Amino acid sequence: MLFTRDMLAKIAAGRVDLAFRSWRRPGVRCGTRLRTEAGVVEIGEVTAVTEAEVSERDALRAGFADRAALLADLRPGDDRRLYRIGVRLGGEDPRVRLREDTDLSAQELEEIVAALRGIDARSRRGPWTRNVLELVRDHPGERAAELAALAGRETVRFKADVRVLRERGLTESLAVGYRLSPRGRLVLEALRKGGAE
Structure with missing residues (x-):
């Protein structure tokens, strides 16, 4: 479930x-927690409704100017149902704190490096984590499509690679492209000192 940046800002401010x-x-479903750039969005009650059950007040609570604007924004299709979903900001994305955390013991750093090498070892195409980290370091803010081309990967698959690293607090998304987090810089340096494996 995706939200625009504007909608995320409204959820974070409590206006949506x-x-x-x-x-x-x-x-x-109810209880789902979505990590977004604004923080963790918690999903409340999820209810199937008809268009007739959507009120003007509902539209305002969903961040739209009116009911007509909300309905016009929905995906069409006879095979689709309309769902009313409660949303609220549930706190900061834990990855934010993680990517700023560079106060790592030698053992913690070694465990992160070992985990990345494990990802590389299980990959059908061979090692890739260090290469992607270096691309992001060398091209901050570069569009994913350009980075994917440099890596010789399809854009969708490259984005999936970056998500794997972002989950570990090593990269962060920008309005366009990515950059290494402080933790990512530290881990990349440890990978480079350890040499290619």
């Missing part, structure tokens, strides 16, 4: 506490 989606089947 509802969302509406037209899905073939529910994409989230």
Whole structure:
């Protein structure tokens, strides 16, 4: 379930506490926690509704100017159902604190490096984590498509690689492209000192 930056800002400010989606089947359920750039968005009640049950007040609570604007924003399709979804900001994304954390013992750093080498060892295409970290370091803010081309990867697959690293607090997304986090710089240096394996 995706939100625009503007909508995330409204959720974070408490001005939006509802969302509406037209899905073939529910994409989230009550209790789902979504990590976003604004923080963790918690999903409340998820209820199938008809368009007739959507009120003007619902539209305002969902961040739209009126009911007509909300309905016009939904994906069309006879095979889809409309869902009313409670949303609220549940706190900071834990990856934010993680990527700033560079106060690592030698053992902690060694464990992170070992985990990355384990990812590389299980990869069908061979080692890639260090290469992606170096690309992000050398090209901060570069579009994913350009980085993917440099890596010889399809854009979608390259983005998946970056997500693996972001989950470990090593990269962060920018409005366009990525950059290494302080933790990522530290880990990359440890990878380089250890040499290629």
